Amino acid sequence: MNDKYKKVMELCRRRGFLWPSFEIYGEVAGFWDYGPLGTSLKNRIIERWREIYVKREGFYEIDTPTIGVEDVFVASGHVSEFTDPLVRCKKCGSVFRADHLAEVNSSETEIIEERIRKEGISCPECGGELSNVYYFNLMFKTSIGPEGDRVGYLRPETAQGIFINFLRLFRFNREKLPFGVAQVGRAYRNEISPRQGLIRLREFTQCEVEYFVDPERKDSASFEDVELLLLPATGKEIKISLKKAVSEGMLAHSLMAYHMKLIYEFLTSIGIPGNAIRFRQHRRDEMAHYANDCWDAEVLTSRFGWVEVVGLADRGDYDLRAHMRHSQVDLRVDTGEELGEMKRVVRPRMSKLGPVYKERAKKIAEALKNAEFKDGGIIVEVDGEKIEIPEEFYEVEEIKETRKIIPHVIEPSFGADRILYVLLEHAYDEEEVNGELRVVLRVPPGIAPIDVAVFPLVNDERLVKISREIAEDLRTHGLQVEYDEGGSIGRRYRRQDEIGTPFCVTVDFETLEDESVTIRFRDSMKQERVKIKELRDRLLKLLGRC
RNA sequence: GCGGCUGUAGUCUAGUGGCAGGACGGGGGCUUCCCAAGCCUCUGGCCCGGGUUCAAAUCCCGGCAGCCGCACCA
Numbered sequence: 001m002n003d004k005y006k007k008v009m010e011l012c013r014r015r016g017f018l019w020p021s022f023e024i025y026g027e028v029a030g031f032w033d034y035g036p037l038g039t040s041l042k043n044r045i046i047e048r049w050r051e052i053y054v055k056r057e058g059f060y061e062i063d064t065p066t067i068g069v070e071d072v073f074v075a076s077g078h079v080s081e082f083t084d085p086l087v088r089c090k091k092c093g094s095v096f097r098a099d100h101l102a103e104v105n106s107s108e109t110e111i112i113e114e115r116i117r118k119e120g121i122s123c124p125e126c127g128g129e130l131s132n133v134y135y136f137n138l139m140f141k142t143s144i145g146p147e148g149d150r151v152g153y154l155r156p157e158t159a160q161g162i163f164i165n166f167l168r169l170f171r172f173n174r175e176k177l178p179f180g181v182a183q184v185g186r187a188y189r190n191e192i193s194p195r196q197g198l199i200r201l202r203e204f205t206q207c208e209v210e211y212f213v214d215p216e217r218k219d220s221a222s223f224e225d226v227e228l229l230l231l232p233a234t235g236k237e238i239k240i241s242l243k244k245a246v247s248e249g250m251l252a253h254s255l256m257a258y259h260m261k262l263i264y265e266f267l268t269s270i271g272i273p274g275n276a277i278r279f280r281q282h283r284r285d286e287m288a289h290y291a292n293d294c295w296d297a298e299v300l301t302s303r304f305g306w307v308e309v310v311g312l313a314d315r316g317d318y319d320l321r322a323h324m325r326h327s328q329v330d331l332r333v334d335t336g337e338e339l340g341e342m343k344r345v346v347r348p349r350m351s352k353l354g355p356v357y358k359e360r361a362k363k364i365a366e367a368l369k370n371a372e373f374k375d376g377g378i379i380v381e382v383d384g385e386k387i388e389i390p391e392e393f394y395e396v397e398e399i400k401e402t403r404k405i406i407p408h409v410i411e412p413s414f415g416a417d418r419i420l421y422v423l424l425e426h427a428y429d430e431e432e433v434n435g436e437l438r439v440v441l442r443v444p445p446g447i448a449p450i451d452v453a454v455f456p457l458v459n460d461e462r463l464v465k466i467s468r469e470i471a472e473d474l475r476t477h478g479l480q481v482e483y484d485e486g487g488s489i490g491r492r493y494r495r496q497d498e499i500g501t502p503f504c505v506t507v508d509f510e511t512l513e514d515e516s517v518t519i520r521f522r523d524s525m526k527q528e529r530v531k532i533k534e535l536r537d538r539l540l541k542l543l544g545r546c
Numbered sequence: 547g548c549g550g551c552u553g554u555a556g557u558c559u560a561g562u563g564g565c566a567g568g569a570c571g572g573g574g575g576c577u578u579c580c581c582a583a584g585c586c587u588c589u590g591g592c593c594c595g596g597g598u599u600c601a602a603a604u605c606c607c608g609g610c611a612g613c614c615g616c617a618c619c620a
Contacts, residue, residue: 011557013557026609026611029610077620078620084618094547095618096618100617138619138620288620290620433582434581486573488583490582493580494581495582
């Protein structure tokens with residue numbers, strides 16, 4: 001049976017990419033340990049991501065706690081929206097989404113239960129009686145402090161850590177928009193039934209960017225044009241240039257296109273073929289509670305079809321507005337842009353108002369601020385009484401009104417584990433060589449977990465000595481090197497092919513005569529002879545390090 | 547979470563009440579001048595817990611995990 005998922009996962013377990021977590025105590029679904037090769041590969045994928053987003057695009061990378069206090073997730077909507085109302089059949093135990101079953105657009109207990117009672121809804125499986133509505137929240141709950149009185153949640157996304165730091169970040173960027181903030185870290189979701197290997201995990205790694213932008217400037221992004229496969233919410237799949245997609249209104253604004261281009265560039269640069277990538281727009285009813293437009297980058301897989309690996313959401317001002325409301329902190333940004341005419345503002349003089357109006361002074365001051373300006377005094381209404389306030393009790397200032405906004409957020413959110421899996425699946429290749437099966441992981445140099453393997457052609461102490469020296473030298477120059485002298489040379493090549501090592505350096509008897517070695521290429525199996533002193537530079541070049 | 551099927555060395559697999567076998571892999575050795583060759587040798591396993599039985603990897607119950615379907619999937 002030609003099941004690539006099975007083959008890739010078997011290889012991952014066997015060669016030390018992935019192991020089921022807690023194995024000796026019994027595995028738990030939705031958790032995986034990364035072995036040495038998997039860890040190296042994952043780190044390299046993330047490092048490439050940083051090269052693009054943090055180093056080249058200049059987004060600020062921050063790192064915030066994985067536990068959040070309750071307020072954060074009450075404000076963000078995760079406490080209410082990440083909760084599903086459920087009912088259980090008292091007879092057969094099946095569990096259903098209560099709101100779906102009752103066909104109501106509400107998650108309130110009373111509304112759902114009333115509907116279930118009225119319509120006489122019973123278990124769709126066995127017709128049994130249904131339980132009361134109960135709630136399941138996808139967030140892991142914990143408590144903070146020795147008394148456990150402060151509720152905390154393991155974050156379901158890294159994004160909130162960025163939003164709640166918005167003011168600091170904005171000042172850090174010297175109060176200018178737009179700017180991007182990146183974060184790489186773990187997120188946690190207590191999935192009801194995780195399956196499918198790395199596709200649905202309970203603890204996973206996200207690489208997220210929150211790109212803050214003036215809502216009126218979403219269309220001024222410039223980007224390099226590229227043809228992508230787009231699947232709009234209404235309409236058919238189409239291969240189209242991003243510039244055209246923007247001009248035809250398929251994409252809401254050019255910032256979407258800019259981020260799509262970056263996502264595509266990243267995915268292809270780690271080795272996912274461009275023709276296996278598409279962007280699919282969410283329908284209104286499948287959108288997350290915070291999003292008002294969302295395009296998923298999906299990668300085609302053999303077993304699961306198109307799999308979402310990156311979510312690109314226009315979160316609008318949802319998050320900043322929500323935190324502003326909940327925290328009472330003003331998160332608006334003054335654009336400094338003047339709006340139309342000058343505006344006159346009344347400033348009460350408290351030092352004069354106080355002695356005269358005593359306890360009413362405060363109310364009068366408030367009324368003055370909101371009062372309409374008039375020459376020669378202002379009439380204000382306080383406690384139902386009209387009072388004329390002479391000019392000496394206030395100052396009038398003319399100011400220019402500026403445009404204040406809540407920035408909008410464009411969020412590309414990468415699932416590192418899913419990306420690693422789809423990469424492996426596309427890299428996995430089998431071919432026949434001399435009647436034998438050769439398994440090759442065609443992962444690009446620089447992303448593959450091992451950079452180069454070094455071998456003595458045969459187990460001869462002169463060759464072994466030189467090989468070890470070469471391996472040591474390459475290691476000190478930052479390469480991930482594997483040294484191997486066991487078994488036949490062919491076996492050693494195959495071993496490296498299977499874990500994706502792009503280059504093998506072999507020391508042979510010719511080396512003893514002219515100080516040259518061979519570099520053997522994983523993909524072509526061809527060899528190239530180089531002098532030992534040129535080896536390091538040659539490899540660095542092949543790995544794209546210089 | 548529900549239902550069905552399944553769980554034997556690192557991986558793949560045979561065995562179905564009576565001593566758990568193989569292949570590949572891995573370690574050591576021999577051999578070997580370039581693609582999983584060969585020879586010798588070692589290593590290592592019945593998912594966990596309970597029950598039935600003189601005897602359980604095998605039968606029963608529970609748990610855990612995997613696969614398929616349903617539900618769920620920000």
